[in-house]
Amino acid sequence: MRKITYGQAICEAIDEEMARDKSVIFLGEDIEVLGGNFRATPGLYEKYGGWRVRNTPISENSFTGLGLGAALTGLRPIVEIMFCDFMMLAGDQIVNQIAKIRYMSGGQARVPLTIRTTLGAGRSTAAQHSQSLQAIVCHIPGLKVVMPSSASEAKGLLKTAIRDDNPVVFFEHKMEYNKTYEVPEGEYIIPFGVANILKEGKDITIVGTSNQALKALQAAEELTKEGIDAEVIDPRTLVPLDKDTIIKSVKKTGRLLIVDEGYERCGVAGEIAMSILKDVFYHLNAPIERLTTANVPIPFSPALEFPLIPDEKKIYQRVKDMVLG
Amino acid sequence: MENKFNPIKDYNLSKEKLIKMYQDMLKIRYFENKITDLYSKGLMPGLAHLYIGEEAIAVGVCNNLTERDFATSTHRGHGHLIAQGCDLKRMMAEVLGKEDGYCRGKGGTMHIADFSKGILGANGIVGAGIPIATGSGYSAKVRGTDQVTVAFFGDAASNQGTFHESINMAAAWKLPVIYVCENNLYGISVDIRKVANTKDIATRALAYDIPGVVVDGNDVLEVYMVTKEAVERARRGEGPTLIEGKTYRWKGHHLGDPGRVYRLEKETKEWMARCPIKTYKERLLNENVATDKELVIIEKEIKQMVEEAANFAIKSPYPKEEEAFEDLFTEPEGVK
Numbered sequence: 001m002r003k004i005t006y007g008q009a010i011c012e013a014i015d016e017e018m019a020r021d022k023s024v025i026f027l028g029e030d031i032e033v034l035g036g037n038f039r040a041t042p043g044l045y046e047k048y049g050g051w052r053v054r055n056t057p058i059s060e061n062s063f064t065g066l067g068l069g070a071a072l073t074g075l076r077p078i079v080e081i082m083f084c085d086f087m088m089l090a091g092d093q094i095v096n097q098i099a100k101i102r103y104m105s106g107g108q109a110r111v112p113l114t115i116r117t118t119l120g121a122g123r124s125t126a127a128q129h130s131q132s133l134q135a136i137v138c139h140i141p142g143l144k145v146v147m148p149s150s151a152s153e154a155k156g157l158l159k160t161a162i163r164d165d166n167p168v169v170f171f172e173h174k175m176e177y178n179k180t181y182e183v184p185e186g187e188y189i190i191p192f193g194v195a196n197i198l199k200e201g202k203d204i205t206i207v208g209t210s211n212q213a214l215k216a217l218q219a220a221e222e223l224t225k226e227g228i229d230a231e232v233i234d235p236r237t238l239v240p241l242d243k244d245t246i247i248k249s250v251k252k253t254g255r256l257l258i259v260d261e262g263y264e265r266c267g268v269a270g271e272i273a274m275s276i277l278k279d280v281f282y283h284l285n286a287p288i289e290r291l292t293t294a295n296v297p298i299p300f301s302p303a304l305e306f307p308l309i310p311d312e313k314k315i316y317q318r319v320k321d322m323v324l325g
Numbered sequence: 326m327e328n329k330f331n332p333i334k335d336y337n338l339s340k341e342k343l344i345k346m347y348q349d350m351l352k353i354r355y356f357e358n359k360i361t362d363l364y365s366k367g368l369m370p371g372l373a374h375l376y377i378g379e380e381a382i383a384v385g386v387c388n389n390l391t392e393r394d395f396a397t398s399t400h401r402g403h404g405h406l407i408a409q410g411c412d413l414k415r416m417m418a419e420v421l422g423k424e425d426g427y428c429r430g431k432g433g434t435m436h437i438a439d440f441s442k443g444i445l446g447a448n449g450i451v452g453a454g455i456p457i458a459t460g461s462g463y464s465a466k467v468r469g470t471d472q473v474t475v476a477f478f479g480d481a482a483s484n485q486g487t488f489h490e491s492i493n494m495a496a497a498w499k500l501p502v503i504y505v506c507e508n509n510l511y512g513i514s515v516d517i518r519k520v521a522n523t524k525d526i527a528t529r530a531l532a533y534d535i536p537g538v539v540v541d542g543n544d545v546l547e548v549y550m551v552t553k554e555a556v557e558r559a560r561r562g563e564g565p566t567l568i569e570g571k572t573y574r575w576k577g578h579h580l581g582d583p584g585r586v587y588r589l590e591k592e593t594k595e596w597m598a599r600c601p602i603k604t605y606k607e608r609l610l611n612e613n614v615a616t617d618k619e620l621v622i623i624e625k626e627i628k629q630m631v632e633e634a635a636n637f638a639i640k641s642p643y644p645k646e647e648e649a650f651e652d653l654f655t656e657p658e659g660v661k
Contacts, residue, residue, distance in 0.1 A: 023468075025467060051466060051467050052467065056494070057490070057493060057494060057497070059486075059490035059491075059493070059494065061456065061486060061487060061490065062455070062456040062459065062486070062487050062490030062491045062494065063456070063490075063494070064456070065453070065455075065456025065457050065459070065460060065487065065491070066456050066457075066459050066460035066463055066491070066494065067460060068456070068457050068460055069397075069445065069456065069457040069458060069459060069460020069461040069462070069463065069464065069474075070460040070461070070463050070464040070467070071460070072440075072445050072457070072460075072461065073395060073445075073460070073461045073464040073465070073468075073472075074464055074468055075464045075467060075468070077460075092450055092453055092487075093453070093456060096449075096450050096453065097448075097450070097453055097457065101438075101446055102652060102653065102654070102655075103431055103652050103653050104428060104431055104432040104436045104438070104446070105427070105428050105431075105432060105436070105438035105440070105446060105652075106426070106427060106428035106429035106430070106431050106432065106438075106652055107429070107651065107652035108427075108428070108438055108439075108440045109438065109440065109445075109446070110655060141653060142653055142654070144654075144660065165655040166654045166655055166656075166660075193660070193661060239660065240660045240661040241661060242661075243661065
């Protein structure tokens with residue numbers, strides 16, 4: 001299979017959807033000649049022109065709201081918010097407007113809007129450019145939340161997001177853009193709410209969000225040397241969440257570790273655990289555990305930053321502790 | 326404060342148009358008087374932010390729009406919707422939280438929307454409709470239509486970031502948006518003159534190099550004319566305009582606020598003497614546009630219409646409990 005980068009996969013998804021549907025427009029900071037801060041989408045501006053691909057001023061709340069207004073009146077916008085940390089500037093439009101207008105209007109509004117943003121630490125950019133704020137978005141009813149792992153996943157899920165008639169917040173992991181992955185040729189989409197089992201196993205279930213699913217897979221492969229057979233699940237979307245696949249897996253393995261790069265407190269990992277606990281309680285051989293980022297801002301120095309973020313080594317160790325006791 | 330009006334004939338408007346604007350203003354006034362009545366009888370839940378005293382702005386503006394155009398409204402939004410021709414029955418049912426309301430009881434007075442008339446929603450967040458209107462304008466540009474969008478907002482919203490961010494974008498891209506600031510002088514209790522240095526909010530247009538116009542917000546014909554020019558500019562692709570209508574809310578911030586402790590009675594009385602409906606009626610009569618008899622009939626008809634809307638709303642059932650789970654996503658079964 002051909003190999004392309006995660007960034008190229010994102011770009012292909014947008015390009016294909018813009019070619020397919022004239023109502024798709026793309027707005028955000030530095031997306032014209034730069035192709036975005038992470039250089040993920042070069043060439044779209046040259047191809048689709050200034051109205052369909054447009055640089056915005058640094059006015060996150062209003063350009064996100066502009067995306068909503070365009071979505072309500074016949075377009076299918078993709079709004080890029082460079083870092084999810086900056087999404088907080090658009091808090092009113094995302095939380096109070098985009099998520100609610102369909103509901104508050106009694107179903108009159110249709111909001112085909114995709115917000116692309118980035119999460120993740122690892123670039124020594126300190127506490128305002130390194131967060132993983134998916135839990136905040138998941139907390140708000142009315143938004144779908146997507147956390148793709150690899151490039152092929154990102155492409156198929158982004159195309160689904162763009163075609164969805166509801167607001168979708170699409171979290172790309174900023175450490176992935178330049179990594180190369182196998183991605184199928186041609187057009188394909190991946191539906192929301194269907195988790196992906198990356199590896200089957202019988203001793204423990206590891207649920208990993210975003211690229212933590214890939215790190216979990218790496219850890220699981222190492223763990224086979226220890227005689228531990230882990231099942232690895234990528235939920236793909238947090239809203240909707242494919243609880244059934246996780247429940248089925250945990251009933252089989254009797255153990256569950258959830259890995260998510262967000263802060264631990266009120267986080268996605270805790271939510272997944274609680275949302276399935278009742279269904280799996282009598283099948284558990286050990287308490288459910290989570291591996292997340294500690295409840296501190298992400299520090300600048302790599303010496304401080306990396307120890308805080310979940311990775312394959314930490315997953316490996318935690319699983320070993322959970323299974324071997 | 327004096328009432329200075331130009332002769333009606335100078336506006337060169339048809340009798341039909343002149344009368345329609347009178348009818349529209351009366352509809353708003355009677356509709357909100359009825360809300361006051363229903364509220365005092367305990368039939369209306371929540372808060373009622375009344376537009377009484379400001380009718381000329383909504384009516385003067387919306388009479389320049391078609392149903393293909395768009396508008397975003399505010400927490401004080403009844404007037405905008407009525408002026409845009411929304412159905413009084415469905416509005417009143419929404420105000421009472423009933424099943425037949427525009428939003429099936431999920432929005433209430435502060436969030437009525439009617440997408441069929443281009444009303445993209447009233448809004449409980451001050452200044453939040455401004456970017457949405459701007460996006461609607463952007464959409465018209467991309468789709469290549471001559472639709473315009475009006476963003477209604479108050480004086481207090483002009484101190485929100487969204488006001489500046491949005492007008493900046495609309496100006497940079499010449500978007501067909503008309504920004505209508507209803508300056509009623511107070512954001513809840515705060516006097517705009519004490520929290521802003523700009524005497525006229527319209528002068529803020531200078532910062533974005535677009536036209537900014539101050540208009541007597543209690544003179545429906547002046548509002549109509551300045552909006553007409555702004556709409557024509559927008560349709561010609563010449564970009565946005567900021568219009569500031571000077572006006573006054575007669576009531577408090579909402580029905581639970583008498584609106585007295587932070588305003589002088591003298592000021593309120595002076596503005597009430599400049600009632601946009603009463604003064605317009607006098608002009609219609611004095612300048613022989615309509616007879617007293619004609620206007621009495623109109624008043625009676627509108628009273629009747631509002632009465633019917635109220636009866637419809639009172640009789641409408643409340644939504645069923647399980648409907649709280651509907652309308653969140655387009656999937657009828659919801660999203661897990």
